Amino acid sequence: MTESNPDIEISRRRLLGTVGAAGAAGLALGATGGVLVQSAVGDDPTAGGSGASGAPASLGAAQVAFHGDHQAGITTALQAKGHVLAFDLAPGAGRREAAALMRRWSDTARRLMAGETAPTADSGIALDAGPCALTVTFGFGHSFFDRTGLTARRPAALDPLPEFSADQIDPRRSNGDLWVQIGADDGLVAFHALRALQKDAGDAARVRWQMNGFNRSPGATAKPMTARNLMGQVDGTGNPKQTDPDFAKRIFVPDAGPGPAEHAWMAGGSYAVVRRIRMLLDDWDKQPLDKQEQVIGRRKADGAPLTGGTETTPLDLDRVGSDGKVVIPSNAHARISAPAQNGGAAMLRRPFSYHDGIGPDGAPDAGLLFICWQADPLRGFVPVQRKLDRGDALSEFIRHEASGLYAVPGGPQPGEYVGARLLEG
Numbered sequence: 001m002t003e004s005n006p007d008i009e010i011s012r013r014r015l016l017g018t019v020g021a022a023g024a025a026g027l028a029l030g031a032t033g034g035v036l037v038q039s040a041v042g043d044d045p046t047a048g049g050s051g052a053s054g055a056p057a058s059l060g061a062a063q064v065a066f067h068g069d070h071q072a073g074i075t076t077a078l079q080a081k082g083h084v085l086a087f088d089l090a091p092g093a094g095r096r097e098a099a100a101l102m103r104r105w106s107d108t109a110r111r112l113m114a115g116e117t118a119p120t121a122d123s124g125i126a127l128d129a130g131p132c133a134l135t136v137t138f139g140f141g142h143s144f145f146d147r148t149g150l151t152a153r154r155p156a157a158l159d160p161l162p163e164f165s166a167d168q169i170d171p172r173r174s175n176g177d178l179w180v181q182i183g184a185d186d187g188l189v190a191f192h193a194l195r196a197l198q199k200d201a202g203d204a205a206r207v208r209w210q211m212n213g214f215n216r217s218p219g220a221t222a223k224p225m226t227a228r229n230l231m232g233q234v235d236g237t238g239n240p241k242q243t244d245p246d247f248a249k250r251i252f253v254p255d256a257g258p259g260p261a262e263h264a265w266m267a268g269g270s271y272a273v274v275r276r277i278r279m280l281l282d283d284w285d286k287q288p289l290d291k292q293e294q295v296i297g298r299r300k301a302d303g304a305p306l307t308g309g310t311e312t313t314p315l316d317l318d319r320v321g322s323d324g325k326v327v328i329p330s331n332a333h334a335r336i337s338a339p340a341q342n343g344g345a346a347m348l349r350r351p352f353s354y355h356d357g358i359g360p361d362g363a364p365d366a367g368l369l370f371i372c373w374q375a376d377p378l379r380g381f382v383p384v385q386r387k388l389d390r391g392d393a394l395s396e397f398i399r400h401e402a403s404g405l406y407a408v409p410g411g412p413q414p415g416e417y418v419g420a421r422l423l424e425g
């Protein structure tokens, strides 16, 4: 099948419309439509543009559940397109307006993730397409709780992140009352969701900042692989795996706390740290391969540790070379960020790359929309970033330009909207 054959293309679109709404029938479409890709709902969120399950499915028909214990977009396989944005509540808007907005947003997200049209005035941007693994994830920033009179229910985990010595943070592109992450394997589907959610905000909230990102498209590689970033490195290897016995404990807030009962609304939720990290690509690209590999401590070609093996071989941090020095340098990024070097601190990294053209300095305004998930940022991002800030060889080639921390509540049950346990409780 080719995209240039209009007859076949139309029938594929019809199929996508049907199967998109039906969801699970995607496998059949994959077989008949010839658009074979990996399932978008794999078990490795950093597998580039496709899940690791190996099951063939149609890219368009891939559907992620809106309801569940956890919101979608945390353990979902990386999608090809992403929009992350923060809103501030409008002057005069409080808890009632916020609750109504979360109700509207949840309804829209549920429908769009099922491949349906938006509830009001659908723009038509995604007509003909299936859900394309669309996910919409909602979070609350520190300032949301004061704005809505809910300060007593704000978890301590949402206290502002410490400042790090190398930070060059732009406050206008940081924080915000509400945070929305959109991911999809199709650019039009992602943009459609973005527009619909922005319209839903109405007079209740205004966009504070927006960033747009991308990852590898499903099917781009012959087999499912860990994604690469814009420095060319295999990025995501050391992520906790859903099959790890302590995965849920590390990434999701448990049912009973931590913290006082008034924070119980976060059960099943997670904390998202979002950092816009610019890569100084012109400098990076001038480095010889061996220097680039020393900076990370892994081989560029396949992501294997410099101490040998394959991508998944554990780093041998104690191995000393013939020159008497440790093979994985003491300032290598993978050494410094390893859980073993940080009292077990771990996070689930689920980033998007970004490229916003050329900056005023004449260099690419490109890098990583670094998004990481954890049950408690003080036992995830913060200790690791403190250590990286002190002596990471990668620091010379990156710049943290924006920052946010958001409480992402647990997933909605049928009939419930995201955040209801906070706003209604």
Ligand SMILES: C=CC1=C(C)c2cc3[nH]c(cc4nc(cc5[nH]c(cc1n2)c(C)c5CCC(=O)O)C(CCC(=O)O)=C4C)c(C)c3C=C
Pocket: 229, 231, 233, 234, 235, 236, 237, 238, 239, 275, 277, 278, 279, 296, 298, 303, 333, 334, 337, 338, 339, 346, 347, 367, 368, 370, 381, 384, 385, 388, 398
């Ligand atoms: C504070 C957390 C981290 C920031 C910020 C960060 C930025 C950053 N990382 C890369 C590239 C790679 N990171 C890798 C591993 C890795 N990084 C962090 C944390 C942060 N990275 C952790 C916890 C780990 C895993 C360590 C482990 O489990 O052993 C790697 C190696 C491959 C991998 O494990 O993913 C790469 C490559 C960039 C480019 C970047 C900022 C732009």
Ligand SMILES: [Fe+2]
Pocket: 333, 337
């Ligand atoms: Fe890293």
